[in-house]
Every structure is written in C-alpha cells, then in structure tokens.
Amino acid sequence: MSTSCEEKKFSLKGNFADEDEELLQSLPKQKGWGAYDLLLFQNHWIPPLYLKATHFQAKPSDIIVASLPKSGTTWLKALAFATSKRNCFIPISQNDDHPLRHSNPHSLVPFLETIDLYGNDPNNVSFPHLSTLSEPRLFGTHIPFPLLPGSIHNSNCKIIYICRNPFDAFISLWHFKNNILSSQSLLPELALEEAFEKYIEGIFDYGPFWSHMLGYWKASKDTPNKVLFLKYDELKANTYFEVKRMAQFMDCTFSEEEESGGVIDAIIELCSFGKMKELEVNKSGKGMLKADVENKYFFRKGKTGDWANYFSPYMTEKLSKIMEENLGGSGLSF
Template structure:
C-alpha cells in the first residue's frame, strides 16, 4: 500500500502532511492507481482523488452545512470552471459595481479566490472555516460527484449549477494542465498513457462519464434544484445561456438591463481574453502554489483535434456513446 507524500520540497498541493488519522486509515483500504500529478490516486465512493484532496472531501462531508439560499457551481476539472466562476460572481454582484466598474473585484482577483472550492480551499487540510460571516446567498464551487455531496446539500433547497464539456476537449485540457503542475523532476506524462487512464476512468474526480451522468440524472429528476449546462452551448449562445443562468440563480436581468447591454458587459469582463490578460492572472499564485496562469490556456471548442489521433478520437467517441447510451445526453 503506497504511503502519502510528505516531502516539504513538494508544492503544497502535493503535500500530505496534514492528513488526519481517519483519512490515513481510510486510504489503506481504498483501491489505488498511479496519479497524474501526485504519486497516487485513491478511489473513494467510486471516484478518484489524491490524498490531500480526499482529506478535504471528508472534512467537507462532515462539516459543511448548506443553506437553502446557497448556490454551488459544479464541474469536472477543466470543463470551464474558471469561466463559470467569473460569470456567476459577476451576475451576483452586478449592482455593486455598476457605478464604478474599475473597482470590480474580477480585475484584481482570480475567480478561484472569489468563488472558493469547498474541498480544495475551504475544507482542505482538515480545516473547518467559519462561514457565518458570509452574506446570503452564498456562492461556492466544487468538483465533487453527486454521490459525494454533503448530506446537507442534498437535503436543503440550495441550487446546483453543473457545467460539463465534451470529453475529448476536457481530456486534452486536463493533460496540458496536469503537466504544468507536475514537478520538473517527474517529467511530462505521455499523452498515450494518460489517455488510457482517462478511458478507464482513472483521472481526477473521474470517471468523467459517471460524474457527468450523476448530475444529468439529477437535473432530470430535480430541475428546480440542478441546472445542467454545456460548455459548447455557453460558447455558442453566451447571452442566451447567461440569461438562463441568471434566471435559475434568482437574479434575472430586467428589461432595462437587457436594453443597456448589461449581459454584454458581463460577458466581456469574463471573456478568456479579458481574464487571461489581467496582471493578477499572469503573475499571481494560489496559496497552495498553483500559478493562476495555469488555468488559462486556450478555452476553445474542438481544440482536441490538434492533438488527438483519429484512433484516439474514435476510442473516446465509442466510450462516450457506450456510457451515455439511453440517457438522452449528447455531446
């Protein structure tokens, strides 16, 4: 059984020094695979996590108390998370900075700081944050699969916004991203090797298809609670989808706002070009060590054609067809 990584030379997001006895004991009983960045993945409740992140999952499950007015943004990694965070933050706070747009927090803060992850930020390292000072409605993010959500999230009237992305583009973006995070001495993951792992379901918060299907089914059964969005549709019809999102979140655009181009302003503020060229996102870092610029690569639809061979594409398409068969979900 592999032991957690404890080297202080590793960036914080790969260190495992803060694991509780509960987490360490659990790890010894879990299925294990080689990780893409950290040395190992551990399978918990059917999905793969590295050990420091798993600690955050456990703490979040034990201590997060959802409020009925909460909104959780949910994605698999590299499915448009940064963009979704920026858009929802701008939607929620559009009245606060209407008179002085140059003071907008998105101009000086990375979206991941403004909309914190539950298990990767607030509850990571077994910390239990005091959330009582946050004003309602509260906005959080998570990569947790539906089955692993805290009980309070499922039992409350809080809303979930799920954004998914074509698995081919998701995989390519995840491969680039994880290679940026790997320590130099580890070298680069080969595309062929991690594609095989991805297809077997072994990726961060994977299997990808199980993650997506969990929220797709929830959105069918609980449409008032779970909104299911596709990255490709967000890119193709941004104004339509953002208006739908605002309606679902309880802050719809007024006719006056639509006439004044408020939606266009939000989309411009939150565009890939705007966010990626801000100084904070070019030179800043997360407290755990990841550079903000690692979260911005291209943000395009169909970019996978530039990297995947025909054989790789066919393999991913066949798995997608098999996994989604009978669900009515299409990519």
C-alpha cells in the same frame, strides 16, 4: 471495490472519524497524473486529500458551481459571481473596482475541497473566511454529485454544473497537469498516450468522466429547480442566452432595464477569456489549491475543437466508443 468498503458508513456527507483511516488504506489505489495517488471510492477516483469529510454547512441561498477539472470551471465561476453579485458590483463600467478585475475567480468562488484546508485558519488572509462572505455565497467543487456534503443535498441551495466535450476536456487537462509538473519539477511530464489510456479508464481526478457527468445530469432531470446542467460548447455558442437562463435559475433574473442597458453584455465582456487572461492577477498570481497552482495555467486557449490537433485515429475511435458505451441512452450527448 470490495463489499466491506461499500458496507462501511463513510462518506463526504458525514464526519471523518479516526477509524476511517483504516478504510482509506483498504481502498483501491492507482497512480494519478501527478505526484499523488488516487483512491477509488464509490466508483470515483478521488485525491486522498479531498476524500476526508468536509464540515461545510450549506445555506439555502448558497450557489454551488460544480464540474470536472478543465471543463469551463473558471469561466462559469466568473459568470456566476458577476451575475449574482451585480447589485453589489456593477459590471458595466470599465473603470470600476470590480473584484474580477483584481482577483482570480477561484479566490472569489472557493472550492469546497479547500475550505477545511485553508478556510479555518484565521492567519490565512488570502483565503476568504466563511463568516465574511455575503449572501448568496458562491462555492465551487469537483466532487461527484453523490458525494457532496449532506448539507448541500438537504438544503435548497442551487447547483450549477458545467460539462465539456470529453475530447476537449482531456486535452485541456493534459496541458494543465503538465504545466504544473513542469513548473514545480515534481515529475517528468506525462506523455499524451499515457494520459489518454488513464483517461479512458476513468483514472484521473474525480473520474471517470461519464459517471461524474451522469450523476449531475440525472439530478438535473429529477430536480431541475436544484441542479442546472450546462454544456461548455453551448455556453460558448450562445453566452447571452445561457447567462440569462443561469440568472433565472439563481433567482436573480435580469430586468428589462438591465437587458436594454447592456448589463448582460457587460458581464459577458468582463468574464471573457481574453479579458481575464490579460489581467495581472491571472498572469502572475497563485490560487489556493492543493498544489498552489499558478493562475495563468487556468487560461490556455478557451476554445472548442482543439483536440483535433492532438488526437490520432486510434484515440478518436477509442474515446468515441467509450462515450457511446457509457453515455448512450442517457440523453446526454456531445
């Protein structure tokens, strides 16, 4: 990126002024995986629509679920919502009217990136208005840590970050993007090899993956009371333990009575991939994202290791090398 772009005071932390339109035009641009280009801002490839500043004002009790796309975001949103809201919505009954039984997790935990697009429209009944959300408020984001709104950095709100093995994350993202392209007839589907070359160059929404992960990883080490770092594979392998750890981090620790009464198990069951995938809202509904994405595309397999069915020896070697070059020595490994 040019020095002039770096020197200009422009960030998602502040307000987006008219004169910054010129800066947007000066940022490096690359074709994304879909119908829009990506802009390189502070070493991350960001969709232009989400590069403009959000006016989000964090509260100390807010909980932010952060991730790269297709890294376990939907599952973590569901778990965080069910855990933090269990006093309002009891998850243990199979016949209750829990919001997760009739709402997609992305509707219950809206993305910060879409608040300015949809959240200020009083006529939009499908998107929750900020004034109607009970505390703790939960939000999701794919925004890199350095670019988060200043109110998040400067408040005591909590951030829960989930990352996924880059091998599996790539395959999941490739399927997701192609499902969108196919359903909307926007462009021809993206070939696996073409998508892979973009991925290892870091050219995809909010990439590169190594910079995104390391931003939150380092923040979790520097401020462990502020940022909790989770790995998708570990959450899959020991969900009970990780949900307990997440509850403690959110200051809503499970009591002994809740544990013995099966509350944690009920939350895990309620938020399980199989349960959520079979809900009508997740089979036919649509979410409030830029591309108006069908909810069913958020539930493909939910497994680990599926990458082995797609990767060639070249791809395996290349991605392994990229990970070692960029993550080696950081303490973050997969």
